[in-house]
C-alpha cells in the first residue's frame with residue numbers, strides 16, 4: 001500500500017524545522033511521497049495576512065529542490081480563501097483511494113485539533129503523525145484522532161522567529177536552507 005504524507009502550513013517562510021519534520025516523517029512512517037501543502041489563509045491565523053503566495057511557493061521550491069520524494073501542492077492557494085484541511089484531505093483520499101494517508105502536525109496544533117472543521121471525518125480519513133516541538137510539551141492526540149508521535153529531530157525554530165530576526169537585522173543563515181536565505185536577502189523579503 002502506497003504511504004503518503006501530507007504536510008500543511010503557512011510556510012512563511014519555510015525553515016529547517018519543516019525540513020527536519022519531513023525527513024523524520026519519511027523515515028519513521030516509511031513514506032513514498034510527501035506533499036507540502038501551502039495554505040492560502042490559515043483559519044487559526046486570522047490576524048495575520050500571509051506573505052504573497054507566489055513568494056512563499058518560490059521559497060518552498062528552493063527548499064525542496066533535489067528532494068525527489070517531496071512535492072509542492074498549491075491546491076489551497078488555487079482554491080483561495082480560508083484553507084480547511086478537510087477539503088484538501090478529501091481531495092487526496094479521492095486521488096489516492098488505495099493509499100494510506102498520514103497528516104503531519106506539530107505538537108503546537110494538538111489542542112485545537114478537535115475544533116478543526118469536520119474533525120470526525122478528518123480523523124477517519126487520515127492517520128495523524130505528531131511532531132514534537134520544543135516548548136510545546138504534550139504530544140497526546142485528542143479523540144477521535146488516531147496516529148502516533150514521531151521521534152523526529154526536535155528543533156525550536158519557527159517562521160515567526162525568522163520574520164522577527166530579519167526585521168531586527170539578525171542573521172537567519174543557519175535556520176533556513178542556503179538557497180532560501182539567499183532569495184530572502186536578494187529580494188529583501190520580510191523587512
Ligand code: ATP
Pocket residue numbers: 008009010011012017018021104105106107108109131132133134154155156157158159160161
Ligand atoms: P509561525 O511561527 O508563523 O506560526 P511555524 O513555524 O509554526 O509558523 P507553519 O508553516 O505554521 O510554521 O507550520 C506548518 C506545520 O509545521 C505545523 O504543523 C507546525 O506545527 C509544524 N512545525 C513548524 N515548525 C516546526 C518545528 N520547528 N518543529 C516541529 N514542527 C514544526
